[in-house]
Amino acid sequence: MGEWLEKYGPHEILAALASDGPALPGAGAQRWAGLRLRAEEAHPATDLARAQERGGRFLCPGDPEWPCQLDDLGTAKPFGLWVRGTPSLRYWSLRSVAVVGARACTDYGAHTAAHLGADLAERGWTVVSGAAHGIDGSAHRGAMAVHGPTVGVLACGVDMAYPPGHRELIERLAERALLIAELPPGDHPTRSRFVLRNRVIAALTRGTVVVEAALRSGSLVTARHAQRLGRHTMGVPGPVTSGLSAGVHELLRGEAALVTDAAEIIELVGTMGELAPDRRGPAVARDLLSGETARVLEALPARGPVTVERLSRAACTPPALALARLHELRALGFVEREGDGWQLIRSPDRHSIG
Template identity: 65%
Template sequence: MPWEERVARVALTRVAEPGDEVMGQALLDHGAGGALRAARDGVRLPRAGPERTESYALKAARADPLADLAAAGRAGARFLCPGDGDWPGQLDDLGVQRPFGLWVRGGPSLRLWALRSVAVVGARACTDYGAHMAARLGAGLASAGWAVVSGAAYGIDAVVHAGALKAGGATIGVVASGVDVPYPPGNARLIGEIAEHGLLIGELPPGDHPTRSRFVLRNRVIAALTRGTVVVEARYRSGSLITARRAAALGQVTMGVPGPCTSGLSEGVHELLRGDALVVTDAAEVVELVGEIGADLAPARRGPLLPRDRLGAAAARVLEALPGRGDAGVEEIADAAGATRGYALGRLYELQALGFVCCTDGRWALVRTDGAGPPRRGG
């Protein structure tokens, strides 16, 4: 991208809010330089009212893109533009809401990491159960070679980032402030670790602070950047649900971790699961849904293998014919199994050798164990 266009995009991060559709359309129509000149000159853009036009002009007059680039450099950050080799192409799916550019802290390639990434989001005031599940997902996805994306906020976000970092994996924090502003302050150490070992990205210029609307707008970047979005815990009115619904609208996979039916912090997740979202309980199931078809299958789920599961069909049928309590003669067992006396007796001797049944005075009974002692005759 030409230097003038890049500098103009830097300035526009001061002029318009993230996801501003009026300015986004102006970018598509006139390029960054043309959109910035229109803002400085007070030209009324299509769909822009007088107040918005005046706001553009005031902010454009104060914008100092070179100072912002210098401040970013001091913080170890760079400015990434659409068209750059490291730009994640999937962000273009946002159309007129595509970021003007992204401020990035961290050395790895954002484009490459985003190609194999999953968003994990959820409640700030999460439960112990939610934190446990988020930690498992963060560590499991990172260990499987997937970048874990979240918002670096309290609760589920912080836990999933920490889980990925502890596993030595990749994690991306998408912030609603300048990448040089640790927000929330209580997560300053974690945010620093994300920037040092992973990637910290945001749309706001250096020094800018978040607002409620910026948190909401930030969610569209999380949704578009990743292959799928997992919601761990969320109430009905939750930014995490906004992220999941935006991901679904973009054609991405949306997933939810179910919680107790009596938990208010799971009510939003359960509402998603009543729609098109899919149930997941661990990282392997997430990877199966977002990975390559047929290549990233989760292991088959089944209960514990019991000794009787190894019996052949004939022996199992005779075993089922024995009474649950007490004993029975060979003729009774044969009738119950639908077999001849000789056939049933042969299977009973087989079962006796395997320790499933015992015989006393010609009467056959199941052998039971209490988990600690030797087999004993059922009664």
């Protein structure tokens, strides 16, 4: 159908379906008969009226609000999108990240997805997901908890609540954020429609983050779509003992990037200069010592005093220089003098190797 739209346009296709003429090239007799039956059941005016009753609208390629990145799907791009919500889908999609994962997620996965959703939204990024149970719902809730932008992509009509248990969440998305769908109002989801929905999530965003996924998971389909489109693909690692981490870890063994927080995600999908902070362990006082002074400190025994001569041999440092470094260490509170010897001051926070 996408190829026909590029070649003939919608008016000619509709006219062909409504006539008794031959099928368009590429469709067999049985397939053409099925398309004609579907065309007979189509009531676009009724669909538009039903969407408007629920505060919805219809977008098609070329409209000012149409997200042009969907055109990267080529002939597989949506013919149009049904939208509920006030914000502009195009502007919200310019800085957007997909956060997807398992429906039957763990507490770890739900917690991680909610934090990622909140942190990304606070930094001005739109969180896109599928409004499903588990990771999807947690990501949406995290974004809305900080009054941030989020988009729910449905595999049914925008006036439907699926899954039914997320009716309240879906209505909140329509009121406070955005809901979008390819299917007209009233259409119910099927297995194949969930798979098709995933390509929209991947194309709409700059990158896809998978939080938890088994080896066979719909979220991995989204990630593979993102890879084919040249989008960033990211995964959040989990316990190696969890089956819900196996799919993510398989992605990470390939081309996906490992991420642990919003800053690392934005470093990949953002603009130049949006860098994640350096990761370093806690600094301790001995980190500031010069190499020679640190060597003298390391040469001191753990317990009891030691003479300067013995210490200088252990530190491979002349006695006069070792003594100078000992006085420096005493001023800094690392060592103390005990008769003719020197010993460590017991202070775990100061002498910890860290």
